[in-house]
Amino acid sequence: MQNIVVTTSPVEAKQLEATYRVVRRSIDARQRDIKVNLTLLADDEGRYIPIDAPLPRYNEPHFKQVSTESPVVHIIGAGPAGLFAALNLLEHGIKPIIFERGKQVSERKRDIALLNRNEVFNPESNYCFGEGGAGTFSDGKLFSRSKKRGNMQRVMELFHHFGAADNVLYEAHAHIGSDKLPRIIQNMRECILAHGGEIHFEFRVESLEFRDPCPTILAIGHSAHDTYRMLAATGVAMEAKGFALGVRAEHPQALINKLFYHNQPQSVVNLLGNASYSLVTQVNGRGVYSFCMCPGGHIVPAGSDVDGCVVNGMSASHRNSPFANSGMVVELHPTGSAIEALDYQEYIEHLAKQHGGPNAQAPAQRMKDFVEGRCSASLPDCSYLPGLVSSRLDEWLPDPIGSSLRQGFRDFDRKYKGFLTNDAVVVGVESRSSSPIRIVRNTATMQSVSHEWLYPCGEGAGYAGGITSSALDGINAALKIAERYGKLL
8 A cells, every 4th residue: 555645626636535545635725726635545556545445454452351350440531541541451451440520421411511501510521521531522633643652543443443434544634523522432431331341420539549559540631620739739740831821713714715715716615625724923932823723613611610711612523613713822831830830721711701701601802803902892703602791801811822812813914814803703711722730750651750650641641632642642551551560462
């Protein structure tokens, strides 16, 4: 097998995509004559592989039946790091016992529906907490293909095994979608239970007692602020790390299509799909950039604290909402302790809550008003279901966040004239793009440098940045434990 790159027109690209197996797709919209770059899978003689040809076989996972007599590993958190760690442990005959503060995915859906209607916020069951972690209901992008951390392809194979579409096996930027990922997560849970593992939902870990040998995988996710504080009080080594704060910006998708596809007719847009973007600039030595861009998506309430207001973005598999949103964030480099960095993150979230409305209503301002320092007398239509409240984000977002964002929007508008518009809205705040804390671990063993048998992993430990890299980090932690138990195959 080999990969062959073809650069062609949108019409010809659509024909090729309907006929042959596409490994990667990207759009070159720098000029009005838009080109599509396709990487097609071909045999050794250069013949393209038909789309309906059987996929290359991979080694199906073999999960062993475990019991009370099997070695045991405790896992805190049922996000991608925790679930994939549990699956790998089962492959080595080790019994995983998962503790998850949130609910099963089906019950979590009901709590999220209440939250979206701005009726009830459950601090233990929301977009952050519950089966599958934050990624379950916030997009389902599977972007990473890095080989530096290990076998990323194995992560994709496991997603496929549990129900993801074939494209996860070969596309570089596969997207499952928040409408389909919950069922895949449920299939993983059923497999873990069927093979003797345990999962305890609505079980928040409030203290840890370390005993040898009792391996514990710490896969808490980046929103478990109370757990961070408990770990700090326990003496677990942690440090502040760079992170980003900002807003979620939303435009009409039609405007983004116009700007980034150079006024191409709707017939061309239909061939290309809704436009996305990736923007970055430097303001006074700080990066200002778009993050988690969701074409045809929705803004969602993504906080975990009744006293804070946090937003994020997601899109379903079809990406057919009339809105396009993206995090717009500013790099921060904390110099104090880990808890001080966490305090600052929470301070910004509490500010947003103070300037928002009842329950999950979020503070918002038209984009041009934000840049030019004006109150927005009205707000445009927005995908954010709990509702918006007009607020002077330009006044209360502290520097360097507010000033850097304003200059960043000016920079983006110089490149894409019309991006800075009052048809767009900025919603506060986007603060959970990554954790401000790293739980320090030994590079070779993956154990905490302060507590033997504690294995911090995933995004919450500061060693991953999304679903796939978190899943792989969980697998790697499980492999280290299996090796230590002497059961690595």
